[in-house]
Amino acid sequence: MKKIISIPTTLSLILSTGLVIGQNTRFSDPETVVKDEFWGNLYSEGGTSFFCNTPFKTKGFMMTDGHIYPLADIRTALDCGTNSQCKQDNRYRQIASDLHNMVPVRNRLEMRRRTARYENLGETIAMDECGIRESHLFFEPPERIKGDVARTMAYMADTYGLPWLGSPPVFKDWSRLDPPDDQELTRHRRIAEIQGNENPFVTNPDLINRL
Template structure:
């Protein structure tokens, strides 16, 4: 049975603030954003790692900044060359500085999934201790963040004209099965306040159905 798309009560808080719908134009220095805004502001008081939901009080050597839409795929889409070459491209720097795409993740998890495509792998593939399923070049996130992944992916694809990293139908299914919860909405509100722009697929998840 499919779950109904129910928006938590925290959604009411989103209606009181107005943010620009569009791309990040406030930041274009990824290294500074990671240090000052991601770890120094958004997660200054700690939080939970995205895929494994492991609590942390500060960044340690086992944690890194991850990207729902990996930067290697952004570089491929922009055809801007190597990481160092792409850093000279202002469009790449803006995309790489977008906090809506950044997540705190275990370093080993980020390494494994950098070249993967998102997919439903099914029960035949065993979950790891975080609820992740992996097979060859495919990656299925834990059920509790599938919708988060879908809404971030939709934002990146449609804001920056990037290609999908998996089937659009898979992301639509994940969005329906895992609606925004209080944690996702609270994080989105803080990111929007820091960066100045909205992810409309979080404030209105039905948008994904029209992609």
């Protein structure tokens, strides 16, 4: 029997700009969104990789579309079956098409972190060249984007009723220590224009403390 995940409505408000604080309702074809909107629009002129901040001009074979809230965990939460089966599930397709959860990531890193849980690992674990700490099934992102990760996690949990992939107090602390910077705000505005909805935890970071 499939689990039914409710959609919180507390933050589902219509803004004066015409944007919605709530779920993605514009897109429901993940493959097309990745090709046309993510790489073809949002990163059409290149950018920097999310975790390592490495500049790129085109996608090439080194980069891939990563998901801060991994798609495998979304499938597990929805209990929609295998990858092929979930692609037939409209709910999964809608969530998997959400640009707020997509980031450009180097292929090798994305393969390593797909099943990891976010956590503070401490100084006993050495950082790699990107400022990442990893240990078994745990993953600590670089300091400069911990808030970005936290605010995306809060958005996915609150908007789609998904479970947190780590301890909520850790994410709240990350959001407090790493408030939205110009790069995050610029990216957020572009996604809101393309997709038609905001991530309220970026525009109002204090909201995460209410969850």
